[in-house]
Amino acid sequence: MERIAAMNIADQIYSATDSATQDRAQAIRDQLRDAIVDRRLAPGTKLSEGEVGTLFDVSRTVARAALQMLSFEGLVRTERNRGAFVANPSPEEARQVFASRRLIEPGIAIAACGRVTAADIAAFKAQLDEEGRFIAERGPTARRSEIKASGDFHLLLAAVAGNAILQRFMEELVARSSLVIALYGRSGVSACGHSEHTEIVGALGSGDCGLASRLMLHHIDHIEADLDLRVRAGPALREALNF
Amino acid sequence: MERIAAMNIADQIYSATDSATQDRAQAIRDQLRDAIVDRRLAPGTKLSEGEVGTLFDVSRTVARAALQMLSFEGLVRTERNRGAFVANPSPEEARQVFASRRLIEPGIAIAACGRVTAADIAAFKAQLDEEGRFIAERGPTARRSEIKASGDFHLLLAAVAGNAILQRFMEELVARSSLVIALYGRSGVSACGHSEHTEIVGALGSGDCGLASRLMLHHIDHIEADLDLRVRAGPALREALNF
DNA sequence: GCAAAAAAGATTGCATACGATTTATGTGCA
DNA sequence: TGCACATAAATCGTATGCAATCTTTTTTGC
Numbered sequence: 001m002e003r004i005a006a007m008n009i010a011d012q013i014y015s016a017t018d019s020a021t022q023d024r025a026q027a028i029r030d031q032l033r034d035a036i037v038d039r040r041l042a043p044g045t046k047l048s049e050g051e052v053g054t055l056f057d058v059s060r061t062v063a064r065a066a067l068q069m070l071s072f073e074g075l076v077r078t079e080r081n082r083g084a085f086v087a088n089p090s091p092e093e094a095r096q097v098f099a100s101r102r103l104i105e106p107g108i109a110i111a112a113c114g115r116v117t118a119a120d121i122a123a124f125k126a127q128l129d130e131e132g133r134f135i136a137e138r139g140p141t142a143r144r145s146e147i148k149a150s151g152d153f154h155l156l157l158a159a160v161a162g163n164a165i166l167q168r169f170m171e172e173l174v175a176r177s178s179l180v181i182a183l184y185g186r187s188g189v190s191a192c193g194h195s196e197h198t199e200i201v202g203a204l205g206s207g208d209c210g211l212a213s214r215l216m217l218h219h220i221d222h223i224e225a226d227l228d229l230r231v232r233a234g235p236a237l238r239e240a241l242n243f
Numbered sequence: 244m245e246r247i248a249a250m251n252i253a254d255q256i257y258s259a260t261d262s263a264t265q266d267r268a269q270a271i272r273d274q275l276r277d278a279i280v281d282r283r284l285a286p287g288t289k290l291s292e293g294e295v296g297t298l299f300d301v302s303r304t305v306a307r308a309a310l311q312m313l314s315f316e317g318l319v320r321t322e323r324n325r326g327a328f329v330a331n332p333s334p335e336e337a338r339q340v341f342a343s344r345r346l347i348e349p350g351i352a353i354a355a356c357g358r359v360t361a362a363d364i365a366a367f368k369a370q371l372d373e374e375g376r377f378i379a380e381r382g383p384t385a386r387r388s389e390i391k392a393s394g395d396f397h398l399l400l401a402a403v404a405g406n407a408i409l410q411r412f413m414e415e416l417v418a419r420s421s422l423v424i425a426l427y428g429r430s431g432v433s434a435c436g437h438s439e440h441t442e443i444v445g446a447l448g449s450g451d452c453g454l455a456s457r458l459m460l461h462h463i464d465h466i467e468a469d470l471d472l473r474v475r476a477g478p479a480l481r482e483a484l485n486f
Numbered sequence: 487g488c489a490a491a492a493a494a495g496a497t498t499g500c501a502t503a504c505g506a507t508t509t510a511t512g513t514g515c516a
Numbered sequence: 517t518g519c520a521c522a523t524a525a526a527t528c529g530t531a532t533g534c535a536a537t538c539t540t541t542t543t544t545g546c
Contacts, residue, residue, distance in 0.1 A: 023323065023529070048497065059531045060498090061304075068308065072315045074408070080266065081498055081537045096406045103350040103409070111342075163339045165317070165419075166346070169412055176408075266499070291527065302501045303528090324507050324528055 025065035028056050032066060036075050036086055037151065037178040038144040043088040047076060073172045075179070087179055091229040094180040098224040101173050104166065105154070105220060106213040109200065111161035113209035120160045124201045127153050131194050151178060153197050177223070184227040192222060268308035271299050275309060279318050279329055280394065280421040281387040286331040290319060316415045318422065330422055334472040337423040341467040344416050347409065348397070348463060349456040352443065354404035356452035363403045367444045370396055374437050394421060396440050420466070427470040435465060 032052070035041045053063035067084045070076040078084045089097070112120075131153065134146035151174040158170035196219040203212035275295070278284045296306035310327045313319040321327045332340070355363075374396065377389035394417040401413040439462040446455035 050497070061530055061532090064498090065308075065311065068311065069315070072312070082539095083497065093407075096408050099354075099406055100408045100412075103347060107346040163342055164336075165339050165343045165416075169343075173408075293527070304500060304502090307528090325509090326527065 023062070023065075024056075024058055025062050025069065028052065028058070028063065028066035029069045031056075032070060033073070033075060033175060034148075036070075037175050038148055039178070039182050040144070041086050043086050043179055043183055045086045047084045047086065049083070074176050087176070089176065089180050089183065091184070091231060093176075094184055094227065094229055097173060097176045097180055098220060100169075101177065101220050102217060104169060104173070105157075106217045108158055108161045108163075108166060108170065109204075109212045109216040110209045111163065111166075112157050113204050113207065113212045115162050116160055116204050121201070121205050123156060124153075124204070127156055128194070128198055128201060131197065135194055147178060147181075150193055150197075151175070157200075180227065181223070184229055186226050186228050192226075193219070196222065266305070266308075267299075267301055268305050268312065271295070271301070271306065271309035272312045274299075275313060276316070276318060276418060277391070279313075280418050281391055282421070282425050283387070284329050286329050286422055286426055288329045290327045290329065292326070317419050330419070332419065332423050332426065334427070334474060336419075337427055337470065337472055340416060340419045340423055341463060341470075343412075344420065344463050345460060347412060347416070348400075349460045351401055351404045351406075351409060351413065352447075352455045352459040353452045354406065354409075355400050356447050356450065356455045358405050359403055359447050364444070364448050366399060367396075367447070370399055371437070371441055371444060374440065378437055390421060390424075393436055393440075394418070400443075423470065424466070427472055429469050429471050435469075436462070439465065 032041070032047070041047075047067060049060045049063045049067065052067065053060045056063065067076060067078065071078045071084065075087055076084045077087050127149070131146065131149045134142045134149055137146075154174050155167075155171060158167040161167070196215065200212055200215045200219065203209075203215055275284070275290070284290075290310060292303045292306045292310065295310065296303045299306065310319060310321065314321045314327065318330055319327045320330050370392070374389065374392045377385045377392055380389075397417050398410075398414060401410040404410070439458065443455055443458045443462065446452075446458055
């Protein structure tokens with residue numbers, strides 16, 4: 001039941017972006033992006049055109065278009081004559097992702113606060129329930145769903161803010177954040193993040209836009225503080241070996 | 244001589260983005276984008292794959308990739324089985340473009356202010372000279388160059404800010420702004436904009452980051468204030484007829 | 487046994503071909 | 517004349533083929 005509610009939220013989020021869903025490439029991109037954000041595809045994984053094509057039962061032409069889209073979003077890195085790989089963001093890139101979010105999301109919180117409706121608040125509540133359920137559960141599947149739900153909160157906020165351009169920027173930033181957390185995350189951000197999401201919704205509900213904005217800024221700082229962005233031998237080696 | 248200096252600036256701006264310039268599609272995209280930003284291609288102009296292909300002497304495959312890139316940037320709108328058209332932003336889209344810039348650019352000004360070097364200041368000065376020269380000149384060619392130079396100022400600032408992600412967002416926003424101004428611009432923003440650019444560089448040079456940020460915000464407001472975003476019969480009709 | 491060169495294999499870049507869909511044109515009928 | 521319908525042209529969506537490039541394996545020389 002609430003699963004259906006969550007689906008509706010997701011639909012609502014995507015409907016603004018994929019309104020004129022042009023072709024199959026878009027669908028493949030969405031599936032691949034979900035897989036990357038859910039960490040079913042690890043950073044550095046090779047995504048060959050042929051493999052993707054046969055997997056989705058389309059020609060290389062279509063697969064290539066999907067990979068090109070992901071490349072624009074920064075989720076895959078393509079090298080000429082070598083192919084596409086799930087992005088392996090450097091610590092510097094990670095810092096830039098979060099610097100961008102620190103700049104944009106407080107403003108999005110204010111915009112959303114100024115436009116939020118009772119129905120939106122209800123959607124946020126459903127979203128928070130969804131998050132809470134996955135935190136309670138155990139196992140890798142619940143973990144993935146939790147990561148996705150956590151990102152969806154930020155996307156829902158961007159949707160409520162009502163600016164399609166910023167919404168698309170946020171989709172990119174949230175997706176890339178997921179990669180960054182996968183690579184550099186130290187602990188489970190989950191419990192801490194969920195309570196902060198709840199506080200933000202509270203501020204939205206009471207119409208305190210300044211508070212919502214400040215809470216968002218702190219929330220992002222907390223997520224970034226959980227990262228270990230020191231250059232490690234592991235990832236550097238893996239990147240050097242093109243793994 | 245200063246023309247060469249300007250080229251270097253442009254190279255500097257693009258080098259961060261097109262570092263791994265993968266193929267010819269990128270080059271075609273750049274040329275088309277320049278043409279759109281320069282208003283040599285009017286909003287609504289049809290860009291058929293075949294035409295673009297023969298024009299640049301490549302196959303439809305490559306032309307299509309270039310158009311897809313422009314579609315992601317919001318510079319062209321593609322309709323399934325109908326083709327690609329230079330984007331025709333609605334007043335609502337125009338508002339969103341400038342709302343995004345109001346949110347992002349003051350922060351970029353602060354970031355740039357914190358990292359600006361003497362060499363950067365010199366580059367800004369060269370950029371301002373470039374702008375000034377085109378304002379002084381007359382004729383449509385100078386006009387186009389002036390529009391481009393005005394946008395390049397904002398892109399240079401984004402480059403100095405040192406965040407590749409925000410830089411790319413700004414490239415998109417500046418390009419779309421050019422379309423918006425082409426459609427809804429009332430007067431020549433030029434003289435006013437140039438003096439404001441000069442003030443911003445002054446603030447950067449004296450290290451007053453707060454001032455630079457405020458000046459940027461006012462600058463964006465001034466540009467937007469020059470727009471006439473009321474729904475007009477003209478554009479609405481043209482859009483309805485898919486022209 | 488090891489290093490370097492050469493060949494084989496795999497994968498991408500790009501062009502072209504064909505079916506599907508849309509748009510333009512022409513014809514018959516009221 | 518005006519409208520409906522059928523036909524033709526143009527354009528897009530997608531698959532496939534070939535050359536170029538990169539990677540891996542094998543071979544060869546020392």
